Amino acid sequence: MTQRLAVVTTAYRYQSHAQHLVDPFLTGYPRDGLWHRPDLRIVSLYADQKPDGDLSAPRAAEFGFRLYPAIAETLCCGGDKLAVDAVLIAAGHGQYPRNEKGQVLDPRYEFFAQCVDVFERSRRTAPIYIYPHLSYSFEKARWMADAALRLNFPLLAGSALPVTWRLPDLELPPGCGIEDALMVGAGGPDAVDDRALEAMQSMLERRRGGETGVKAVCMIEGDEVWQAGRDGRWPPELLGAALSRSDTPQGLTLQDGRPQDLAANGELPKLVPKPAACFFEYRDGLRATLLMLTGAVRDFTFAARLKDLGILSTQFLLTPEPNAPGSARLVRHIEEMFLTGRKPYPLERSLMVCGMLESCLDSRGQGSKRLETPHLDVQYQLPGHLL
Amino acid sequence: MDLVALYVDQAGENDLSRGRARRFPSMRIYPTIAEALTLGTNQLAVDGVVLVGEHGNYPRNEKGQTRYPRHEFFEQIVRVFRDSRRSVPVFNDKHLSWNWDWARQMYDQSRELDFPLMAGSSLPVTWRIPSVEMPLGAVIREALCVCYGGVDSYDFHGLETIQCMVERRQGGETGVQWLQAYRGERFWQACQDGVWPRDLMTAALCRSHTLASGRPGFHALPSLEDMRRLVQDPVAYRYRHHDGLFSTMLLMDGLVRDFNFAASIDGRQDPFSTQLYLPMPPARTSLASFFSPLVHHMERMFLTGKPSYPVERTLLTTGLTAAGVESLFRNQARYETPHLAIAYHPRPESTFWRT
Numbered sequence: 001m002t003q004r005l006a007v008v009t010t011a012y013r014y015q016s017h018a019q020h021l022v023d024p025f026l027t028g029y030p031r032d033g034l035w036h037r038p039d040l041r042i043v044s045l046y047a048d049q050k051p052d053g054d055l056s057a058p059r060a061a062e063f064g065f066r067l068y069p070a071i072a073e074t075l076c077c078g079g080d081k082l083a084v085d086a087v088l089i090a091a092g093h094g095q096y097p098r099n100e101k102g103q104v105l106d107p108r109y110e111f112f113a114q115c116v117d118v119f120e121r122s123r124r125t126a127p128i129y130i131y132p133h134l135s136y137s138f139e140k141a142r143w144m145a146d147a148a149l150r151l152n153f154p155l156l157a158g159s160a161l162p163v164t165w166r167l168p169d170l171e172l173p174p175g176c177g178i179e180d181a182l183m184v185g186a187g188g189p190d191a192v193d194d195r196a197l198e199a200m201q202s203m204l205e206r207r208r209g210g211e212t213g214v215k216a217v218c219m220i221e222g223d224e225v226w227q228a229g230r231d232g233r234w235p236p237e238l239l240g241a242a243l244s245r246s247d248t249p250q251g252l253t254l255q256d257g258r259p260q261d262l263a264a265n266g267e268l269p270k271l272v273p274k275p276a277a278c279f280f281e282y283r284d285g286l287r288a289t290l291l292m293l294t295g296a297v298r299d300f301t302f303a304a305r306l307k308d309l310g311i312l313s314t315q316f317l318l319t320p321e322p323n324a325p326g327s328a329r330l331v332r333h334i335e336e337m338f339l340t341g342r343k344p345y346p347l348e349r350s351l352m353v354c355g356m357l358e359s360c361l362d363s364r365g366q367g368s369k370r371l372e373t374p375h376l377d378v379q380y381q382l383p384g385h386l387l
Numbered sequence: 388m389d390l391v392a393l394y395v396d397q398a399g400e401n402d403l404s405r406g407r408a409r410r411f412p413s414m415r416i417y418p419t420i421a422e423a424l425t426l427g428t429n430q431l432a433v434d435g436v437v438l439v440g441e442h443g444n445y446p447r448n449e450k451g452q453t454r455y456p457r458h459e460f461f462e463q464i465v466r467v468f469r470d471s472r473r474s475v476p477v478f479n480d481k482h483l484s485w486n487w488d489w490a491r492q493m494y495d496q497s498r499e500l501d502f503p504l505m506a507g508s509s510l511p512v513t514w515r516i517p518s519v520e521m522p523l524g525a526v527i528r529e530a531l532c533v534c535y536g537g538v539d540s541y542d543f544h545g546l547e548t549i550q551c552m553v554e555r556r557q558g559g560e561t562g563v564q565w566l567q568a569y570r571g572e573r574f575w576q577a578c579q580d581g582v583w584p585r586d587l588m589t590a591a592l593c594r595s596h597t598l599a600s601g602r603p604g605f606h607a608l609p610s611l612e613d614m615r616r617l618v619q620d621p622v623a624y625r626y627r628h629h630d631g632l633f634s635t636m637l638l639m640d641g642l643v644r645d646f647n648f649a650a651s652i653d654g655r656q657d658p659f660s661t662q663l664y665l666p667m668p669p670a671r672t673s674l675a676s677f678f679s680p681l682v683h684h685m686e687r688m689f690l691t692g693k694p695s696y697p698v699e700r701t702l703l704t705t706g707l708t709a710a711g712v713e714s715l716f717r718n719q720a721r722y723e724t725p726h727l728a729i730a731y732h733p734r735p736e737s738t739f740w741r742t
Contacts, residue, residue, distance in 0.1 A: 030593035033660035324606035
């Protein structure tokens with residue numbers, strides 16, 4: 001029987017995250033070279049905000065689902081008990097205030113908590129997928145993960161970057177020894193890109209022993225980032241490897257089409273007005289760096305030095321606007337989780353990302369101090385079928 | 388490897404050659420091709436030659452072909468080889484010539500003088516999304532590419548996209564017996580009549596990253612009616628290989644801006660499909676880095692003297708490009724191609740960018 005899906009979203013307009021994640025359930029999406037139509041039907045939708053160009057009403061009229069003014073009603077389809085088989089919480093592109101750390105206070109936790117209320121009241125649960133992450137707050141994210149554990153329902157969160165195409169099609173060997181790792185991110189209004197962090201984590205969690213958690217973080221900005229490179233706080237050869245995978249070098253390449261070794265030609269400080277670096281010390285001794293180089297490139301690249309295998313690198317491909325194929329792979333994972341109840345990757349990945357991001361911003365707020373992060377003792381292993 | 392000599396036929400307002408020569412003093416610009424190859428002496432003085440004969444202002448003929456002077460340049464290169472009694476490897480960007488007879492001469496001269504010649508598009512060697520290779524020895528029933536661009540231009544890239552895949556089929560390439568072009572209303576009629584398989588078209592479109600939506604505000608698979616609205620000047624080249632394989636190259640400007648391949652293969656329920664990744668700057672990238680694999684293979688040939696893939700592939704696609712133009716010129720009549728009975732075997736190893 002076709003499963004019933006409820007959608008809870010901040011705002012549903014053209015080119016919003018909600019549109020990229022919801023429309024495929026209405027019209028189908030490209031999958032393995034076929035046009036795939038999911039065996040799931042959206043029956044109800046809640047939109048927290050209705051900006052200009054709101055799609056919730058026209059889509060509801062055309063595709064025959066109902067809009068409700070509250071989340072509980074959405075999940076109960078107007079009744080008093082849970083009346084759907086799965087819940088998609090798609091946040092982003094709403095207008096919410098930022099906190100003193102610069103984080104948008106997206107009400108994902110509040111949305112989720114209302115879903116949990118319905119589950120408890122109904123004595124029945126359903127899988128929930130949250131886009132892009134659990135919460136801006138690790139404490140809230142932890143509560144969310146614990147609630148799913150307590151009520152025993154599949155909960156997952158994550159963005160498209162870890163599951164998009166990679167150029168090359170690189171997956172780190174399971175159980176590999178990682179000596180050093182560096183991720184390059186760019187773009188967006190946020191000082192640190194959660195997608196970049198998640199993509200990096202999706203690579204590192206495959207190392208020997210699995211994920212052990214993060215012991216300490218430090219975030220620096222501005223010229224200190226370049227000085228840190230000269231001081232050996234991040235590995236220049238990994239930056240060279242990562243940037244060799246970029247298809248979007250800016251500056252001189254825009255002027256006359258020339259290829260550039262951006263890591264070595266001295267152009268970076270000219271191109272990046274606000275560089276940022278996040279340093280992560282994992283509990284098993286691994287060190288990793290996220291460099292935000294907005295202005296130098298427009299894509300996401302990664303490099304790691306592996307024991308015995310040398311340096312491996314790749315680009316996480318963002319497809320061009322309107323970027324619908326870029327979400328297709330994520331939609332596939334969401335659909336499969338809803339249909340099977342099995343999680344395609346661990347929830348702890350998103351939990352880690354929430355905590356790492358928040359602690360980086362805390363470090364920045366405290367003058368780029370190195371912060372111990374005993375709360376980030378998140379340990380997890382990839383299940384065998386994902387290795 | 389040092390780039391030591393450059394000949395540029397036309398240096399327009401946006402010329403880069405002078406600036407590059409200033410930045411790289413080891414590279415000198417010469418006024419003739421012979422001088423570039425001899426470094427101003429009377430003997431061949433280089434170890435390899437790259438011939439890039441497109442862009443620039445050259446006249447068009449009555450069939451709409453731009454008379455890019457690749458054959459003329461090649462003749463001058465070969466004259467130096469003959470005069471010096473020595474040859475070196477040559478890489479020719481894109482097809483050999485717009486003129487089939489000249490292309491054949493170029494190929495024949497490379498055999499006569501026994502120098503390594505490699506040619507073609509970056510499509511066969513760029514990234515593929517997904518990163519898959521046509522299984523060697525596959526029994527292919529039908530092959531199809533949906534791409535974009537114009538006649539005597541990107542049609543060549545679409546043909547190379549198909550050829551680098553189908554040459555790996557059981558028995559290798561056997562050459563092409565005939566080609567028929569479809570354009571405008573005849574294209575839509577053929578599409579409707581199923582002259583080429585619609586399921587392969589859909590499979591190819593499902594690999595595109597630039598598929599125009601059937602409806603504004605959606606990312607929906609376009610119907611045939613949507614496509615009619617989106618594509619102003621559709622062109623198809625459908626051709627039969629000597630072993631019975633049919634291939635179809637579709638130029639659908641307005642529908643996609645990438646190169647997507649699909650084939651039906653014995654033993655597979657769903658079509659084999661992938662995108663050959665050519666993210667054209669400036670919209671999608673800043674750097675045309677899909678040339679990197681092509682440069683890599685040139686470099687390898689210059690260093691080893693061995694082409695990475697057979698030039699017969701591009702000899703055939705050169706002939707197919709000209710045959711497409713010819714069929715269109717003859718009012719979309721089927722064009723018999725006895726001259727394209729070009730049989731060859733591919734190198735078993737993959738040469739596309741995957742690491």
